[in-house]
Amino acid sequence: MSQPPDRPILVxxxxxxxxxxxxxxxxxxxxxxxxxxxxxxxLSAIAxxxxxxxxxxxxxxxxxxxxxxxxxxxxxxxxxxxxxxxxMTDDRIAGLTAGADDYLPKPFSPAELVLRVQRILARAxxxxxxxxxxxxxxxxxxxxxxxxxxxxxxxxVPLTAVxxxxxxxxxxxxxxxxxxxxxxxxxxxxxxxxxxxRTVDVHIGRLRDKLGDDAERPRYVATVRGVGYRxxxxxxxxxxxxxxxxxxxxxx
Numbered sequence: 001m002s003q004p005p006d007r008p009i010l011v012x013x014x015x016x017x018x019x020x021x022x023x024x025x026x027x028x029x030x031x032x033x034x035x036x037x038x039x040x041x042x043l044s045a046i047a048x049x050x051x052x053x054x055x056x057x058x059x060x061x062x063x064x065x066x067x068x069x070x071x072x073x074x075x076x077x078x079x080x081x082x083x084x085x086x087x088m089t090d091d092r093i094a095g096l097t098a099g100a101d102d103y104l105p106k107p108f109s110p111a112e113l114v115l116r117v118q119r120i121l122a123r124a125x126x127x128x129x130x131x132x133x134x135x136x137x138x139x140x141x142x143x144x145x146x147x148x149x150x151x152x153x154x155x156x157v158p159l160t161a162v163x164x165x166x167x168x169x170x171x172x173x174x175x176x177x178x179x180x181x182x183x184x185x186x187x188x189x190x191x192x193x194x195x196x197x198r199t200v201d202v203h204i205g206r207l208r209d210k211l212g213d214d215a216e217r218p219r220y221v222a223t224v225r226g227v228g229y230r231x232x233x234x235x236x237x238x239x240x241x242x243x244x245x246x247x248x249x250x251x252x
Contacts (some may be wrong), residue, residue: 004030010051012042025110039063039251066098073099079120096202101162115131124161136171162187163207170231179228
């Protein structure tokens with residue numbers, strides 16, 4: 001695993017016993033931890049401390065966890081793991097749709113939570129130090145892995161770490177179809193714990209919304225029914241016959 005980041009991890013829960021338990025395990029793993037016990041103080045801590053990652057409960061006083069997550073996602077792409085007693089499939093889908101990078105239901109294994117934290121932070125760090133530093137171009141879409149930025153023309157598209165990895169995986173596949181399992185591997189790793197079958201569909205839906213893409217007439221992400229997803233063919237992505245995609249900037 002990569003070295004713990006300089007910035008702290010924010011643990012948000014109104015149950016002080018859970019806060020102390022999570023804090024103990026994270027500090028054993030070498031992380032610096034800060035705490036909040038309600039949604040309002042969590043938002044303040046995110047603004048003031050710029051944490052590397054947030055572990056977020058949903059049932060919070062002042063501002064509930066989903067409302068806090070949506071507020072954060074308007075301006076910030078800090079990785080968020082939801083840790084909640086709401087463990088039904090619909091609850092988990094709602095959390096992922098709101099912008100969470102991962103969702104762990106209670107009761108939970110603290111060791112598993114630490115592993116998920118490590119994986120998300122390691123992948124975020126890898127995205128910023130990838131050997132493939134040249135931007136990827138697909139029609140008017142430009143993905144800069146070294147800056148962790150996505151632009152459509154002059155417009156900056158704010159993506160979460162998961163959405164960014166999904167988009168890079170699709171474009172790197174160079175038109176090949178990737179199954180949901182392959183995309184889950186790209187996002188969470190091959191030996192990750194249980195992940196919802198619909199997780200990829202949720203993230204793809206959010207990614208399309210942010211890119212302004214149409215599932216029926218895709219410019220960037222195409223569905224291959226019964227199989228998975230791929231980067232939309234260049235003819236669909238742009239009317240410009242000189243546009244090749246996906247291609248690296250500066251490529252001949």
